[in-house]
Amino acid sequence: MAGAARDTPAGEQEEYRLSMCSKLCYAIGGAPNQVAGSAASFFLQIYLLDIAHITPFHASLVLFIGKASGAVTDPVAGFFISKSRWTKIGRLMPWVLACTPFTIVSYFFMWYLPPFVSGRVAWYLTFHCLFQALTTLFQVPYSALTMFLSTDQKDRDSATAYRMTMEVLGTLIGAALQGQIVASAHVSPHCTVNPSLNTTDSWHDAPSIPDPSDPLSHQAKVYMIAAGVIAGVYLLGIVILFLGVKERDDPYALNSDRAIPFCKGLALTMKHGPYVKLTASFLLISTAVQLEQGNFVLFCTHAAGLRNHFQYLVVTILVSAAVSVPFWQKFLQRFGKKCAACGISWMIPFAVMLVTIPNLILAYFVAFISGLSIAASLLLPWSMLPDVVDNFRLQNPHGKGHETIFYSSYVFFTKMSAGIGLGISAAGLEFTGYKPGICRQSDDVILTLKLLIGAVPAILILLGLFILLFYPITEESRKETKLALEELRRSHQSTDNLDSHKKDTSV
Numbered sequence: 001m002a003g004a005a006r007d008t009p010a011g012e013q014e015e016y017r018l019s020m021c022s023k024l025c026y027a028i029g030g031a032p033n034q035v036a037g038s039a040a041s042f043f044l045q046i047y048l049l050d051i052a053h054i055t056p057f058h059a060s061l062v063l064f065i066g067k068a069s070g071a072v073t074d075p076v077a078g079f080f081i082s083k084s085r086w087t088k089i090g091r092l093m094p095w096v097l098a099c100t101p102f103t104i105v106s107y108f109f110m111w112y113l114p115p116f117v118s119g120r121v122a123w124y125l126t127f128h129c130l131f132q133a134l135t136t137l138f139q140v141p142y143s144a145l146t147m148f149l150s151t152d153q154k155d156r157d158s159a160t161a162y163r164m165t166m167e168v169l170g171t172l173i174g175a176a177l178q179g180q181i182v183a184s185a186h187v188s189p190h191c192t193v194n195p196s197l198n199t200t201d202s203w204h205d206a207p208s209i210p211d212p213s214d215p216l217s218h219q220a221k222v223y224m225i226a227a228g229v230i231a232g233v234y235l236l237g238i239v240i241l242f243l244g245v246k247e248r249d250d251p252y253a254l255n256s257d258r259a260i261p262f263c264k265g266l267a268l269t270m271k272h273g274p275y276v277k278l279t280a281s282f283l284l285i286s287t288a289v290q291l292e293q294g295n296f297v298l299f300c301t302h303a304a305g306l307r308n309h310f311q312y313l314v315v316t317i318l319v320s321a322a323v324s325v326p327f328w329q330k331f332l333q334r335f336g337k338k339c340a341a342c343g344i345s346w347m348i349p350f351a352v353m354l355v356t357i358p359n360l361i362l363a364y365f366v367a368f369i370s371g372l373s374i375a376a377s378l379l380l381p382w383s384m385l386p387d388v389v390d391n392f393r394l395q396n397p398h399g400k401g402h403e404t405i406f407y408s409s410y411v412f413f414t415k416m417s418a419g420i421g422l423g424i425s426a427a428g429l430e431f432t433g434y435k436p437g438i439c440r441q442s443d444d445v446i447l448t449l450k451l452l453i454g455a456v457p458a459i460l461i462l463l464g465l466f467i468l469l470f471y472p473i474t475e476e477s478r479k480e481t482k483l484a485l486e487e488l489r490r491s492h493q494s495t496d497n498l499d500s501h502k503k504d505t506s507v
Helices: 010-015 020-051 056-082 093-110 120-148 153-186 218-244 262-271 273-302 310-335 337-356 360-395 403-432 443-453 455-468 475-506
Strands: none
Touching: 020 056, 020 093, 020 120, 020 153, 020 218, 020 273, 020 403, 056 120, 056 403, 093 120, 093 218, 120 153, 120 360, 120 403, 153 218, 153 310, 153 360, 262 273, 262 403, 273 310, 273 337, 273 360, 273 403, 273 443, 273 455, 310 337, 310 360, 337 360, 337 443, 337 455, 360 403, 360 475, 403 443, 443 455
16 A cells, blocks of 8 residues: 655665556556546637537637636645645645545536536636646646655656656547547538538538537537546546555655745746756747647648548547657667757648648648657656756755745646647637638638647747757766765765764763
8 A cells, every 4th residue: 555655764765766566556647637638638629619619719718717727726736735744645645635536526527518508608617727726736746756756867767757658648548538439529421521512601601510509419428428437537547546656755855954935945946047948948849739739629620621530640649659758768868858859849840741731641640740749748848857856956955845846836837838828829710710610610710720730839849949958957967966966865864873873872
């Protein structure tokens, strides 16, 4: 059963290595969040537009304010978690366990179609905000748990690779489950007409699906079924995490360390050069990935003529991402993490090709390459963040409790940027005249979707990679930091042992 290794002797702490079972249980524990997040990333926007029939402007408010609520929760969660006391199951694990039931409930109702129409925007805004806030209360302690599994950099990198592999698999499962279950809600036989042979205004404005004002309609039912299945995945993941992972009480902290006050720690974090550069870089890159995910189904449905293939293209992206995580882990170990970041740019030329030449075969090839890039963009920041924390630890050797500040503020910035990106994209669809449920959108809407899939993510990725060039932590500096921290711990342990011996002698 899960416990907390608090009173482990110093020598045992230094020799402690994570087992494969512990890494696997830790990785599985984070998968449900990605399952739910993937389903929301790919399908929430089209659900709000074509099933709930709210306007693109209101959809943009739901998406942006929801992401913003999650972002605002990050520093709040970091503050309270940093103040938490040690319990029998650890300091971070109680937060993970406590928020899970509420997350499941909010997720289910986020996909429920209420019988009233006038209050639907408030309904979805409320439950999307709750879901984003609660997933933050899960993600911050869960991601910070990486620092409390082992003091060894290779162990932490390995645990991160396990975690990212399972999270990509979770993303795959979420998109595949949601895509297969709800595909019938977005298919209409009379929308398969060749647009070049039928360009009348009546076809252009023909609704592709009936107005699902009845909460018991087929469209509403399939989304509720998908939500129920994913809610069950949450329960399974949290049980495995609790039973298989032991949290160790700040295993690399010195005994004399005192917790850094939250405000002071946040100020120090924002002044730490490596952290600022890493966050700024992946803030732009994660926004690009969110734009791809949030608009891909809409692009396939309305701009690329791939209405009947979108769920298979989504699965292709995620299968490619899942199988390539081990490759990227080996790549960054051999060639370095900054070098591996170049793989994120692979999607750019192929995405531009898909936008300009919407071809089915090309679409699957683009989906495969995009999966490789997405895997790199998911793995790298979480693999590099522990290095930044170690670098900060070396510069501030007598403070502790800063780990959750780093992780919560990082998630805050990435969520806020993603919310702004999704909000602007939905508002752009409103501005260009998106009409829910019709077979063919206007040329302005199609052009907007092409820009959101091609040009905008490409610019954001290139800017992010440019900033990453100035990231100062190299493979050599990582090794130096590791040796310096080990020497610091050994010298302090020797001092503690000497003090204990003097006390025993005096007695």
